[in-house]
Amino acid sequence: MRVIIADDSVLFREGLARLLEGAGFDVVGQASNAEHLEQLVAAQRPSLVILDIRMPPTQTDEGLVAAKRIRHQHPQVSVLLLSHHVETHHALELLGQSPERVGYLLKDRVGDLSEFLDAVRRVGNGGSAVDPLVVSQLLGRKRSRDLIDDLTDRERSVLAQMAEGRSNDAIASTLKISPKTLEAHIGTIYSKLGLEPATAHHRRVLAVLNYLRSS
Amino acid sequence: MIGGLRRAIQAGILAVVVLIWVAYVSNPLHFPGLAASPPTYWLKYALPGSAFATAGLIAWWLRPRNRVGVLMVGVGFGLLIGVGPHPAFQSPISREIENALFNWGPPRPGLFLSLGSLWVAMLFQLLLAFPGGHLTSRLSRWLVTSLYVFVPLIGVLEAPGGYGLDQSLPVWYAPQIASLLYVASPVLAIALILRRWLLGGLARRRSLSPVLWALAPITFALLPWTLMNLLVPIIGKPQSGPVSSVIPTLATVSPLLLAALPIGFLVGLLRSGLDMTSVASLVVKLSSGLLPEQLQSALAQALHDPSLRVAYWVPALDSFADLEGRPLDLPTPGSERAVSILDDATNPIAALIYDASLLHEPQLVDTAAAGVWMALENARLQVQLRAQLEEVQQSRARLVDAGQRERQRVERDLHDGAQQQLVTLLLSLQVTKAEAIKHADPKTAALLEANTEALKQALFDLRELARGIHPSILTEAGLIPAIRSLCERSPIQVEVRGDLCDGRLAPSLEATLYFVAAEAITNAVKHSRATHICVSLQRVTDRVVLEIADDGRGGADISAGTGLRGLSDRVAAVGGQLQVESDSGGGTRIHTEIPSHDG
Numbered sequence: 001m002r003v004i005i006a007d008d009s010v011l012f013r014e015g016l017a018r019l020l021e022g023a024g025f026d027v028v029g030q031a032s033n034a035e036h037l038e039q040l041v042a043a044q045r046p047s048l049v050i051l052d053i054r055m056p057p058t059q060t061d062e063g064l065v066a067a068k069r070i071r072h073q074h075p076q077v078s079v080l081l082l083s084h085h086v087e088t089h090h091a092l093e094l095l096g097q098s099p100e101r102v103g104y105l106l107k108d109r110v111g112d113l114s115e116f117l118d119a120v121r122r123v124g125n126g127g128s129a130v131d132p133l134v135v136s137q138l139l140g141r142k143r144s145r146d147l148i149d150d151l152t153d154r155e156r157s158v159l160a161q162m163a164e165g166r167s168n169d170a171i172a173s174t175l176k177i178s179p180k181t182l183e184a185h186i187g188t189i190y191s192k193l194g195l196e197p198a199t200a201h202h203r204r205v206l207a208v209l210n211y212l213r214s215s
Numbered sequence: 216m217i218g219g220l221r222r223a224i225q226a227g228i229l230a231v232v233v234l235i236w237v238a239y240v241s242n243p244l245h246f247p248g249l250a251a252s253p254p255t256y257w258l259k260y261a262l263p264g265s266a267f268a269t270a271g272l273i274a275w276w277l278r279p280r281n282r283v284g285v286l287m288v289g290v291g292f293g294l295l296i297g298v299g300p301h302p303a304f305q306s307p308i309s310r311e312i313e314n315a316l317f318n319w320g321p322p323r324p325g326l327f328l329s330l331g332s333l334w335v336a337m338l339f340q341l342l343l344a345f346p347g348g349h350l351t352s353r354l355s356r357w358l359v360t361s362l363y364v365f366v367p368l369i370g371v372l373e374a375p376g377g378y379g380l381d382q383s384l385p386v387w388y389a390p391q392i393a394s395l396l397y398v399a400s401p402v403l404a405i406a407l408i409l410r411r412w413l414l415g416g417l418a419r420r421r422s423l424s425p426v427l428w429a430l431a432p433i434t435f436a437l438l439p440w441t442l443m444n445l446l447v448p449i450i451g452k453p454q455s456g457p458v459s460s461v462i463p464t465l466a467t468v469s470p471l472l473l474a475a476l477p478i479g480f481l482v483g484l485l486r487s488g489l490d491m492t493s494v495a496s497l498v499v500k501l502s503s504g505l506l507p508e509q510l511q512s513a514l515a516q517a518l519h520d521p522s523l524r525v526a527y528w529v530p531a532l533d534s535f536a537d538l539e540g541r542p543l544d545l546p547t548p549g550s551e552r553a554v555s556i557l558d559d560a561t562n563p564i565a566a567l568i569y570d571a572s573l574l575h576e577p578q579l580v581d582t583a584a585a586g587v588w589m590a591l592e593n594a595r596l597q598v599q600l601r602a603q604l605e606e607v608q609q610s611r612a613r614l615v616d617a618g619q620r621e622r623q624r625v626e627r628d629l630h631d632g633a634q635q636q637l638v639t640l641l642l643s644l645q646v647t648k649a650e651a652i653k654h655a656d657p658k659t660a661a662l663l664e665a666n667t668e669a670l671k672q673a674l675f676d677l678r679e680l681a682r683g684i685h686p687s688i689l690t691e692a693g694l695i696p697a698i699r700s701l702c703e704r705s706p707i708q709v710e711v712r713g714d715l716c717d718g719r720l721a722p723s724l725e726a727t728l729y730f731v732a733a734e735a736i737t738n739a740v741k742h743s744r745a746t747h748i749c750v751s752l753q754r755v756t757d758r759v760v761l762e763i764a765d766d767g768r769g770g771a772d773i774s775a776g777t778g779l780r781g782l783s784d785r786v787a788a789v790g791g792q793l794q795v796e797s798d799s800g801g802g803t804r805i806h807t808e809i810p811s812h813d814g
Binding site: 016064 | 627630631634635636638639641642643644645646648649667670671674675678681682686687688690691692696699700703704705706707708
């Protein structure tokens, strides 16, 4: 999978590139700012761009702006946004109306290598990844707790993993349950929450996030 | 002049006036000329003369320092003894006096006439120097000086028995010089007075108007005669008809009309005195204590100049300042605005800035200024205090702003420095761990894994620290997303109602409002036992209003804890207000209003 990395720290870029190459990814470019990144994307046509939200010159949300523009101009390119802080606001803004080929993770997630690589692959293959912190914050709210009051603990774990953008297979293997059992859980969740069943796993990310955020 | 001596002179003058009247009425010395003339003949001099002398005495008594009174007395005497400006107008009594006083020794033709008619020059001086008593323009000084020279000269030259009209006059002298002088001078004088009236301020006009009214009758009586005299050399002397009879009659009675003038002068003088009364009432007002603004309008009223401004000396600014304490430049000399600076021995206190027309009333301005001196010093201290307050407010706002910038800088440094380095370290631990696993070294891999966990905890702590210092979402997305993010972390349900029309505010404002919301929500979670918090944020014209209300037990006190107190100070520093309503059992409502500046 062809990847471009954008971050203003060369050490981080190099470290991440080494990690990704060790896992079989093909890092085809590195950029230290949004402008250079967009030139590289246009030239290299990568499958995936991994970028930091804060980049020069203002060190605020250049990465978010660049991510949205790349998604608009190159719909076939997947975008994974990294940040030292995660915010629901940014997550929803990035996901927009189409949660395909997009991810938003805390930078610290590189510390869980397999989880991180799983998310990178998921986004690169057209899926989505939402940081567990965003999901847990949404689930932890009083309003959300009221909404999901009827769910069992197991069902809540399933809901959280759905919101993070995981596929059924991934959820089943993480929770060590059979795909059949998982599907039963998902059906119960949908009926308890009154949600429209969504087939594609990345579609249901938005449905669940918006449901949890409604207040 | 010493008061006693002055009063003695005044009494003496009064006695002489009475004596002259006695001479006119009963003729005790049996002057033949006086006995032969009818009372109408001398009344036309004696009446205006005594009016001038009496009014002059009153004026002198009321305004001892103003030479107007003395000049009026002088004019009065000239008229009383009946010396005309020309031999043709000489009264019987003046001839008698001349005979009695000067008909001895060598003949001095016209000497009495020339000295006696100096009152004409005095009258012009009076007209042009009224009401201050000083000739202010160069033209008026020139005119009055030439009258003092030429009037006696004409008396000498044209007196009967002197050089006389029928005798040989000096080659350079023509009788027309007298006519020209007596025609041109009144015209010029009236023009000068009118000019002074037109250019003068309200106070000046109040004084001059009565004089102008009093001048009108004699002007209209003498004007035809003057014109006729001018035209005689050209068109010849009219032989009959109203022109030949009425005009000379009018001219003959014209001295009588002069009697109106002293009344005009006296009224004018008293009216300028009324301005002194308004200054006096200003001083009375001061006793009740005036604010700087009220002092300014009271001064403007007393000096009849609504445009008057008071500027106060503020040593800290090394400049004069207006009522709000802002530095102010004084108008330059020669402009339409005039300045009087008041000072004590060492320092300026205040400056009065007023219409330049008031320069004609230096006495009035000085009197008013002297009256308000103490109040001005008082007001200056108030203005100085305001200037200092303004400075303190600005410096407080700068401090808060600097503090805010500093927090933002620290957060950025943490983000770009420690956080980034730790994440990079985390990455390299992962790479190392992968190597260890590849080389079948599970012990090292386990150690590295433990380090990874410790590092992740450090990153978590650092992230929370950075958020507390300055939440990055505030910079990245603005106040409403930041407050929503705050609410998402709250264990109590928080409802956010906000409308800033997607507009961003100034960074210090956003930060202030954010920390108000954060502190209020933290307080509610910790102390209020509330189940619901409502945060509303809206822009009302030029203000941003933030309100945080909970349904808890209330009883929050702004003066009790440092949290609310600090927030209130911080809000005040950006020019806003924070109010806390927290009745026991009735929930807590924190209402903050800050003037908004778009960021």
